Amino acid sequence: MEDRPSRKEFKTRLELMVRELRKDILSGKYLPGTALPSEVVLVEQYALSNNSVRKGLDMLVQEGLIIKKHRVGSIVANPQQSKIAITLGCSPSIERDISLSRILEMFHKAHPSIQVNAVTITGPDSFDYLKTAQTYLEHGIIDVMTINNINFQEIMEHECTHLFEPLVPQTNMYPFLNETFSYDGQLLVQPLAFSPTVLAFNKSHFREAGLLEPDSSWTWDYLIRMTKKLTSEDRHALFFHVLSENRWPVFLLQSGISMADSAIGKTAFINPKLLDSIQLMRQLINDRDVFAHYLSNHSNDAENLMRQGKISMTVQNYFSMNEFKNTDIEYDISPLPFIHTPTTLTHIIGMGVNRKSAVKDAAKILVRYFASEQAQQAIRDHTLSIPGIKPIAETAPSFNSGLNRPASYSLYKEIIPTFRTHRDLGLTVRGFKKMGEILKLFLSGMMDTPVLCRMMEEELQSDLISRRIE
Template identity: 30%
Template sequence: MHRPNRVEFNARTQQLIAYLRGEIKAGTLRVGEYLPSEVELGKRFGLSKESVRRALDVLVEDGLIVKIRRVGNRVTKSEIDRNGDEDGTVASHFPNSDEYTELRLAHYPSVSDEGRLQQAIASFEQSNPDIRVKLIPTSFPLEFAEHGIADVVTLSAWDALKLKEMDASETLLTGMPDQPFAHPRLTAPFQSREGKLVASPFVYSPVVLCYNRDHFEECQIEEPHEAWTWYTLLKHAKLLHKQLQVRGFVAHIQSVNRWPVFLLQNGFRFKAEAPQQAAEDPALWESLRISRDLVYQQGAPILWTESDSDVERWFREGRASMILTTFYGMNSLMNTDLNYGVAPLPSLRTQDTLLLVTGLAIHERSPRQQAARRLVQHLCGLNVQTDIRQNTLTLPVHPEALQMSTGLAGNRPYGEGAVSQQWDRARIYSDLNMSAAVLLAIREELKAYWSRVEDEAEASERLEMLLGL
């Protein structure tokens, strides 16, 4: 295979620079828009990531683009502006058009499928021909709001918690009208300290237990039910492994969407006035002990996962009998022939679960507030919510859509209706009285404990030092 030499690499780099300058000059890439990703440009021009970045540095020096960390490379001036504008002003980050209003919606990539986003936008544009919506998939939609790039963003309950720490009065996002049909637990993560609703709930899921029904039948084990404790689960996980040579139970324990469940169930609450006492709280250590036992005491080889998707893949392939997951995650099972069910979480002191809600928020300084509100209203409306219910396992926030039991597509879990609306058990992150920063710091310190590198005494001492800072 021919390996390009330095001369060819330099020629390709110059081609890339010339191409992007031409696109900006022609207006194909407008002020405020983003260049294709560095990976995409590298593939198109046969360049390494480093070579692409050097080419982009030239455009930065020319004042044509600006690099925004974890977001991308944004056009700041056109070639005409650079050469001819007397005032040198830079256009707004938000796009503008005389023919229609363009909205930018920055969203988590998973919402495309979990929330049927493309289909919802298509129906919105059909009924609102004066508005176009540009979808921006990103793992950091909130940062697009911070930089004034997106009019509307998806906001998770976790990001809402972090936002309260960064911006106590949450001035970044505009206030949203109340959704009288949404359950109060769904709006709770998005309430500011002043009572302002910063996002409209869109979809949700509790953390649940998903299980392979064929595995349970083969081992003659009664399917999970409300009387189960985590110790019941551990006992049956050992039996499933022994008889079927599969993992009885798998969870991405270290996820911020998973391990707090054990704290919530055991009544642990962080006391800001005495933070160091948390390191010696029996409720904390009993919670952490059972989460570690679930990893090590199944009689099977240890399985460490990088993400929740690893867990769902093992279950989908029939290599795990039970998993800790969500309705979001179970969407990957809809096109399988798997015979599976869903049940409430086993309990410790309580049967609480963690409620994961995704909302829709509007940037406070977006010049298209009215159009943005029309979009959010459409996405939270009955038609879109019904489409989500019928074609995904994601739970819609609209109660009429949620209660639908006919016209549902795909392979759906046994028992889904029994766990989707257990509001009395639904808890959110703020119920722990702990900030996102503290939760993340504790998780980092606990990795050695979960890995059995430290015992409880050593881990407690480290937590005490951490929380005393």
């Protein structure tokens, strides 16, 4: 006599049936007005009883996805009558970075039964983004969340990976993107777009000064020597928001030193290459013949000065370059000047699904759509950001959008080996914040190099990634 399935097995089969039918409805396999397979077919397909199948269909009725008609069956409801609502938690800059509203409009046309409500999650800085969103995630208030590589590092360090639903990696994405957002062999965040940090420059300023434009051979010392001619009474050669979390790390990364390197140990804090990089940063911003003496509150200040023709160069990434896309400024980009090692900082944006979401299937459909070819093409067409899908990123926009793109837009392909992330500094997120505060004092001239070394050793020893792992 065969063993009868347990109550737990029946429950698992019922959940599978409901999940697959919901997915097929939301994805458009079953269109509004069409009938689902009959109860008899579902009983046989999922090895359930008639009562169990009816119970599962009733759940879909309650969700507004189907209606039951006597002697007809289960009919997919008109999405205008009832929609599944998804809450998308976003960073403040996401509209600029990936043209969010445009892609949501496309998504709503493709999936009229799902309504996405975008809410902005704000915090003092990127490092507080997760802290602000964590409560929303744990209580299921947001279903999907935009996440960058700094946020993901914080997610791992705070042991919050359990809050995110594992996703299936896409093979057409740049491999390093999936690696950045994976933990314990699982992809937890779907990459959408990325940007290395580059040098943006005003072409007309160089032409007027009789200078050759920057290229990959430039060091920071060479930049200082060659750009004295660019500074005049009404403009300076260089300016960027030094204390930005996406600017000062570049100089430390170009030392080639990871503070968590076990072979270096605590001596990393007094390594000559690391100190050279930090001292060069102070030398650069204190040179009034080169660097604009401007009290900056945000990276947007640099873009504003660039648009006004007040500076000739700025440290930029492709995301912030979107500030130039609708201007007539004559500009281009080059790899960053380097110190010891040609290295640049890379910023990556993705989306994660809340594992506790009550509409998880619909949330996954949304995330997959943002990583689809049509959404990725929209990023390529309407922004200067680099889409995550490699074939789309490396081809021209599908039409002439009239955006002010730099002629050297595709240079990122040549500098991929130089890409690093914040994590490569070897510091935890907490240590990263401490390092920023220490640099603020040093760059302001309020401490000398010996005090800098002592403060780094005292403040950062407990925040080395390798020590945390051990």
